[in-house]
Amino acid sequence: MGWTPYQGFLAGMMVVTGSINTLSTKWADRLNSTNSEGKEVPFKHPFLQASGMFLGEFTCFIAFLIQHFYHRRRQREIGDLIPMNTRLINFNPLIFLVPALCDMTATSTMYIGLTLTFAASFQMFRGAVIIFTGLLSVAFLGRILKSREWIGIFSVILGLVIVGLTDTFFSKEVTGRRNDIITGDLLILTAQVITAIQMVYEEKFISKYNVPPLLAVGLEGFFGFVVLGVLLVPMYHIKVGPPFSGNPRGTLEDALDGLTQLGNNTFLLLAFCGTIVSIAFFNFAGVSVTKEISATTRTVLDSVRTLVIWVVSLALSWQGFFWPQVLGFLVLVFGMCLYNNVIVVPLLRKWGCMKPDEPDTEHLIAQRSTLYSDSGPE
Numbered sequence: 001m002g003w004t005p006y007q008g009f010l011a012g013m014m015v016v017t018g019s020i021n022t023l024s025t026k027w028a029d030r031l032n033s034t035n036s037e038g039k040e041v042p043f044k045h046p047f048l049q050a051s052g053m054f055l056g057e058f059t060c061f062i063a064f065l066i067q068h069f070y071h072r073r074r075q076r077e078i079g080d081l082i083p084m085n086t087r088l089i090n091f092n093p094l095i096f097l098v099p100a101l102c103d104m105t106a107t108s109t110m111y112i113g114l115t116l117t118f119a120a121s122f123q124m125f126r127g128a129v130i131i132f133t134g135l136l137s138v139a140f141l142g143r144i145l146k147s148r149e150w151i152g153i154f155s156v157i158l159g160l161v162i163v164g165l166t167d168t169f170f171s172k173e174v175t176g177r178r179n180d181i182i183t184g185d186l187l188i189l190t191a192q193v194i195t196a197i198q199m200v201y202e203e204k205f206i207s208k209y210n211v212p213p214l215l216a217v218g219l220e221g222f223f224g225f226v227v228l229g230v231l232l233v234p235m236y237h238i239k240v241g242p243p244f245s246g247n248p249r250g251t252l253e254d255a256l257d258g259l260t261q262l263g264n265n266t267f268l269l270l271a272f273c274g275t276i277v278s279i280a281f282f283n284f285a286g287v288s289v290t291k292e293i294s295a296t297t298r299t300v301l302d303s304v305r306t307l308v309i310w311v312v313s314l315a316l317s318w319q320g321f322f323w324p325q326v327l328g329f330l331v332l333v334f335g336m337c338l339y340n341n342v343i344v345v346p347l348l349r350k351w352g353c354m355k356p357d358e359p360d361t362e363h364l365i366a367q368r369s370t371l372y373s374d375s376g377p378e
Contacts, residue, residue, distance in 0.1 A: 007292050011301055014285035017278040018305040023312055024274030025049055025111065026119040030318070033265035036257045037248045043268055044246025045258035046111035047228065047235060052272055053107055054225035056279035061218020063284060085212045085291065093219055095206055100223030102198035108228070109191040116184025116243060117167065118319040120310035124163050125188040127306075127332050130156050130339050132196030140200055148338050155335025160189070162328030170322040180243055213287040299340040303333045 003011070028049065032040050067086040075082055114122045131153050137143040145153075167181050206216065235253035239245075247254035262269045289298050310329070313319050336342075 003293070007289075010285050010288045010292060011297070013281060014289050014298070014301050015305050015308060017282040017285060018302070019308040019312070020274055020278040021282055022114075022119055022123055022309050024271045024278060026114060026122070026313075026318065028268055028271035028275070029115045031265060031268045031271065033261035033268050035248055036254075036260045039248070041261075042246060043258070043261050043265075044115055045253060045255070045261070046115055047108050047232060047253040048255050048258040049111050049272070049275060050104065050108045051225060051228050051232070051255075052276045053111075053279050054104070054221045054228060056276040057217050057221025057283060058225055059218075059221075059276075059280040060214045060283050061222060063280075064212060064214040064218055067214070085214070085287075087212065088215075089210065089212075091209045091211060095209070096216065096219040097223050099198045099202050099206070100220045101227065102194050102201070103220055104224045104228050106191040106194040106198065107224075109194070110188050112244065113184040113187035113191065115246070116180040117188070118181075119313045120306070120319060120325075121163060121167050121181075121185060122188055123306045123309045124329060124332055125160060125185055126192065127156055127336055128160055128189050128192040129195045129199070130336060132193045133199050134339070136196050136200045137203075141204060148341075152335045152337075152339030155331055155338060157335075159328045159330075159332030159335055162324055162331060166322050166324040166328060170324060183243070213291075214284065217283045217287070299336060299342055303336065306333075 028043050031043050033043055035041050064086065068082070068088060071082040071086050110122070110126070113125075134145055134149060134153050138145060164182075164185050167185055168178060202216075232253055232255045236249075236251055236255065238252040239250055240252050241250070245251060247257045249257070262272055286298060289301065306329070310325075314321055
């Protein structure tokens with residue numbers, strides 16, 4: 001059975017907005033603008049960019065409220081039931097503070113890494129979250145991984161090793177930047193540990209409340225934006241050296257200098273706003289794809305999004321083409337699909353080893369978890 005036009009629209013929106021999110025962030029990193037000292041310098045403000053990402057997530061809360069009150073009015077007028085994913089339920093909003101802090105830390109770390117490495121590598125290294133989520137789910141959720149999941153994890157590891165070695169040894173751009181690229185890749189990899197902690201926490205403590213996904217994303221965006229906004233104040237005074245500081249004062253973050261640069265370059269402001277808008281639509285599309293189609297479809301679309309980012313980066317000469325990276329990408333995607341049951345169950349059903357209507361219980365659990373893991377830089 002094929003997709004409906006609406007499902008196709010959601011799938012396209014997820015790929016396009018997810019790609020724009022990473023590309024617009026990297027575009028901003030590559031643009032120059034006049035800073036607070038009157039000098040034309042690159043825009044290096046990862047924490048300010050992370051704040052913009054959380055602002056985009058918070059708009060999902062506004063979208064949820066619009067849907068909720070729309071369906072409430074229809075209920076009063078014609079007696080329609082309010083859909084479960086737009087209902088307000090009783091729960092303590094502070095349960096989202098911990099995942100918001102994890103999201104904030106992981107996002108900021110990844111954005112620092114993105115300033116040091118390539119956009120395609122950034123997207124590929126985010127696939128490492130499967131490794132750490134699987135291991136943490138065994139340790140803290142009592143989950144028993146199947147053979148195909150272990151094979152998927154090792155395939156992801158192999159794919160990431162190939163990508164990392166390609167970044168380090170095959171790129172012509174590494175001259176004088178090899179240490180930066182290695183540091184960027186390691187920061188992105190480290191951030192996946194924090195993201196995995198967030199996902200395991202959400203599955204253990206939040207999924208039982210049946211919080212509507214858009215509301216969950218919006219609340220995490222709110223807490224992340226508020227906490228990071230407060231932290232920008234001490235970051236303004238914390239001295240760090242290159243490559244972790246790109247502002248005139250040599251501090252961890254100078255939001256005022258970043259805002260000055262945004263005001264002095266229209267394209268830079270466009271790229272920054274592109275991050276905010278795209279993350280909002282991406283989260284909406286991601287939640288909707290999981291709900292309307294399946295979590296496995298979302299895994300496939302994530303792989304397509306990585307490919308789009310890679311192709312665009314090559315077309316814009318943001319990085320060179322190196323054949324080992326193709327191999328790394330294919331091995332990485334294979335591992336992700338194997339771990340998420342995109343390969344095994346469909347084949348079993350096709351070969352008649354599994355009834356068409358027989359539920360994949362393990363996948364249903366994964367899908368439920370995915371509904372509460374749509375935040376973060378995509």
